[in-house]
Amino acid sequence: MNDTNLTAAAREPTIFDLSRSGRKATAQMPPPMVAHVPPELRRRRRPLLPEVSELQAVRHYTRLSQLNFSIDTEFYPLGSCTMKYNPRGCNQYAMLPEFLGRHPLAPVALGQGVLACFHELQEMLKEVTGMQGVSLTPMAGAQGEFAGVAMIRAYHRARGDLARNEVIVPEAAHGTNPATASMCGMKVIEIPCNAEGDVDLDALRHVVGPNTAGIMLTNPSTLGVFERTIAEIETLVHGAGGLLYYDGANLNAILGKVRPGDMGFDVIHMNLHKTFSTPHGGGGPGAGAVGVGARLLPYLPIPIVGRDGDAYRWLDERDLPASIGRLSGFMGNAGVLLRAYIYMRMVGRDGMQRIGEYATLNANYLLARFRQAGFEPAYPTRRATHEFILTMKREAREHGATAMDFAKRLLDFGYHAPTTYFPLLVPECLLIEPTETEAKETLDGFADAMIAIQREAAEDVGRLKGAPYSLPVRRLDDVRAAKHLDLTWKPAA
Amino acid sequence: MAFIPHTDDDVRQMLATIGVERIEDLFDEIPPALRAAPLTGIPPAASEMEIGRLMSERAARDGRPLSFIGAGAYEHHIPAAVWAIVTRGEIYSAYTPYQAEASQGTLQTIYEYQTMLASLTGMEVSNASLYDGASGLAEACLMAVRANRRSKSLRILMPRAVNPTYRKCVQAIAGNQNLRFEEIGFDPASGQTAFDAVERHAGSDVTAIVIQQPNFFGTLEDVDRLTDWGHKQGALVIAVVNPTSLALLKPPGEWGERGVDIVVGEGQPLGVPLAAGGPYFGFMTTRMEHVRQMPGRIVGRTLDLDGRPGFTLTLQAREQHIRRGKATSNICTNQGLLMSAATIYLAIVGPEGLERVASASMARTAELVAALTKIKGVREAFTTPRFHEALLKLDRPVGPVLDELARHGIAGGYDASADFPELGPTLLVCATETKTSGDIATYAAALGTVLGTARAA
Amino acid sequence: MSNNVPAELRYTTSHEWVRKNADGTVTIGITDHAQHALGDLVFAETPESGRAVAAGEACAVVESVKAASDVYAPIAGTIVAGNDTLADAPEKINTDPYGEGWLWTLKPAAAKDVDALLDAGGYQKFLAESAE
Secondary structure, rough: OHHHHHHHHHHOOOHHHOOOOOOHHHHHOOOOOOOOOOHEEEEOOOOOOOOOOHHHHHHHHHHHOOOOOOOOOEEEEOOOOOOOOOHHHHHHHHHHHHHOOOOOOOHHHOOOOHEEEHHHHHHHHHHHHHEEEEEOOOOHHHHHHHHHHHHHHHHHHHHOOOOEEEEEEEOOOHHHHHHHHOOOOOOOEEEEHHHHHHHHHHHHOOOOOOOOEEEEEOOOOOOOOOOOOHHHHHHHHHOOOOOOEEOOOOOHHOOOOOOOHHHHOEEEEEOOOOOOOOOOOOOOOOOOOOOHHHHHHHOOOOOOEEEEEEEEEEOOOOOOOOOOOOOOOOOOOOHHHHHHHHHHHHHHHHHHHHHHHHHHHHHHHHHHHHHHHHEEOOOOOOOOOOOEEEHHHHHHHHOOOHHHHHHHHHHHHOOOEEEEOOOOOOOOOOEEEEOOOOOOHHHHHHHHHHHHHHHHHOOOOHHHHHOOOOOOOOOOOOOHHOOOOOOOOOOOO | OOOOOOOOOHHHOOOOOOOOOOOOHOOOOOOOOHHHHOOOOOOOOOOHHHHHHHHEEEEEEEHOOOEOOOOOOOOHHHOHOOOOOHHHHHHHHHOOOOOOOHHHHHHHHHHHHHHHHHHHOOOOOOOOOEHHHHHHHHHHHHHHHHOOOOOOOOOOEEEOOOOHHHHHHHHHHHHOOOOEEEEEEEOOOOOOOHHHHHHHHHHHHOOEEEEOOOOOOOOOHHHHHHHHHHOOOOOEEEEEEOOOHOOOOOOHHHHHOOOOOEEEEEEEOOOEEEEEEOOOOOEEEEEEEHHHHOOOOEEEEEOOOOEEEEEEEEEEEHHHHHHHOOOOOOOOOOOHHHHHHHHHHHHHHHHHHOOOOHHHHHHHHHHHHHHOOEOOOEEOOOOOEEEEEEEEEEEOHHHHHHHHHHHHOOEEEEOOOOHHHEEEEEEEEOOOOOOOOOHHHHHHHHHHHHHHOOEEE | OOOOOOOEEEEEOOOOOOEOOOOOEEEEEEEEHHHHHHOEEEEEEEEOOOOOOOOOOEEEEEEEEEEEEEEEEOEEEEEEEEEEHOOOOOHHHHHHOOOOOOOOOEEEEHHHHHOOOHHHHHHHHHHHOOOO
8 A cells, every 4th residue: 555645745836836036046047148139029028937946946846756656666557558667778878968969950970870870770670570661750659650641641642542541440449540540631430349359350341442541450459469360351451452550559569479561561650668668758758660561661751861881861852752751840759769779779689579478478477367366358268468458347337346446546556557448349448568577576466456456346345436545636526627727827816 | 688577487487377388378379470580680689788888989979069050959058957857767757647646746747837838928728748849830730720610721821931841741741631831932131921922812711821930040020910911811820939039039929919829839949958859849839719629638727536736637538549530639649758848947947047048049149140251151141130040141052061060070050052942052050058159269260261261350 | 327318309329309499490409318428518519600511410519528529410401509508517418408408509401301310219219229
């Protein structure tokens, strides 16, 4: 049980509450210099920015950080998020002053070191995914998806195949998939899965045709199971003239064991902040590198690192005239890419294969423990991949204890909740992904906590419903937050 | 194996609990034909010591040139405390704050950030960040189309004086949704967007007009006139701004009669290092009337079960994980860590510090321009008021000049010749508060040498 | 499960209800089933007067913390008015979905289109069939 947050109960005021007019961090001030702004363009009133000493700022944000859960402090069995350890070495070497101080438009002659890292990362990602080309520029998984669908669209249009404007997406897909397809001006066709969690092939046969631009799949799927009929799906979609897009959110399950390129995918996006351990940072930055097969090579988003003999340079519009274009102001999230590079070098050839193995071992071990304790897997006949789903529908029916209640009560035990209510089609679900970096004792502790909560649900469900108790705040009123929007601090009237 | 803690005993016990003989058995649902061969293209594992050494060698090879490049990313001093705090594990390795009770640190930081950015830009509400300024402008154009119900044309006026990469990015991201971008020329004498080019569209259905301030050349635009014109046409006005400049310049919420409708920009100048191009973050602010059309996460303050104030993500129904195909955007992960850095940066520098940074940057750029234009073959392209960048015209191709300067350890600026060929050879230069008079003298001396002429007296 | 289905109204399989008014217009809202599924409503956006809409066209949006749903025109026609009172009190849709929680009124393109919609019995049957 986590009783350590008692001091946090004295709520941390906002930085504005701490401000006092005239207070400042003098050591940070450049000397005053005269600047001539035309009077009609001059700012008249100072913006509302904090006026605090440097110590006050440091203390405030350090204390705020202590109100957070994080991988460095808690286990996060968040399905589909791959919350593995973020190695500190990756941070340290990505933040060497020379890398940190480099302007993106500085001469490439002065950037051969960092460009070598990017180029080698491109090559390693090609190797590990079985693809022919990689672009590192998309700044998150969702941007990677956008690039992927845009490339598929560009491919068909280049061949005069303008009628192909439909993208097939499984019902269980992550919300970014249909959102991305819409952003690319495509129509979304959703197809169901069968009771075993595989895509419904009959439904697919029914919708695939001359209007199919492609299908977006995750494998293992968002249901935590391997798409066993991937070969048939590939035949059906390619046969109808469509392309296959792979959402790499679950790449951790198969890293080193199966390569998406070998499964017939034409384009894939990778979440470097999942599979390749770059930090989540409280909501980003991520990086959504894309890999393509030969068909889509001309359309890769730019810029890409190329190599002329020993010299590295950026390939741009002149080198890839059919590129779908630029997705960012410069070349993407460089610092994130360096962290992924360092991680892949430390994991190395053999380590890469172990990741899939141990992620799968950990997930199946947890699944076995939960089964033994009487929890209900959503797909009981299937192996877990790197993740699996439990459904709380029996607990909800018998005791009124929902997945949300379990999630909130777990926080009191010092575990971040698993992913809840995703995928949408499993009622009261918890999607659990331990990752390979967790030790057996941690998994056992988590299983024991879930078992204790399950007992509590039967004996005193009210206790669950009021959770969490030991965190800086109790459950928050979402309805009030949305109805009475308080989105910026205002001084007391 | 790196980062895998299992002992042989652990593995044995776990396999026994699962009821299989070997780890391989757990992959029995995967068709054997799909199994990958050994990954010979990946080098063998390196220890942290080995990879650390390689990275240090590569960094040493790249070195640290004296940099005078702006063009969308700006070198400013970042107080040491900013990254000392932001790389704390509780911030660095925290997840997206979906479980609000376990994320009050992140959520309160976002709320404070939203407050600062809304005020800095003179608007009413901010989101929690987008990927960067360029993609942020694409999102702003899409948002304007959603928000401007009266306009059906989907036509957006886009000045050429807007950052060329931003324009390319907007086309790549928003071009798929039937938006049409009408190019608006600039006055080659002043470097400002040409008002008669804008006026040509009077009376037509314009969905939005984009105004960048300062524009790509660093030149200050007549923002009041452009904003009022846009509103008179029934268009929404999108401002693209430099956040440091807002310490000194009138914020977009106060442009024209009633202020602009959407503000975006690159947040990198606020506490984020140049870092070879990213990660940066985009900011977006708007008026309350458009808040439901704004993409990205938003944090709101509310109460918990005990009536205690707390923070939570709100208005999530607009986002991809709920609205799916009808979402305002597909954005999921954004740039949280950088937004946190910006918040701490702004808290430490405060309003006066930001003013000092802005003023010093303007002053140093003026000093740089004066020093460089003393050299024969270098002159200002425009003399109109500017913020902290200037476009220079050279008497010869800029590429080779920059290559030569690189050999002197100087990153001299951005070669803008390809973007604006009608202006001839042009170089965009920038000096921020990080540059001293000595640095400027070093650059001037090197350029004088490279151009092969002595400096004029 | 909320299952209030007034006998005098007509319904769609996307959970809209339609009431015929004496002056030939119709009033449209979402059913008790729909408001219950959405949860506490925090926002509602209703259409502007004078807009011509086709059957099946999205006219309004209702938003709770967990979902935002489009509300579709059950039949073609011209919008007469949207319910402005919902701007400050969207919860009326929860507390009184068939009364104060109405969303918009419509002048039908063809009066008989309403009769082609599901009646109360038909809608209840649809609800029973789609329940898990």
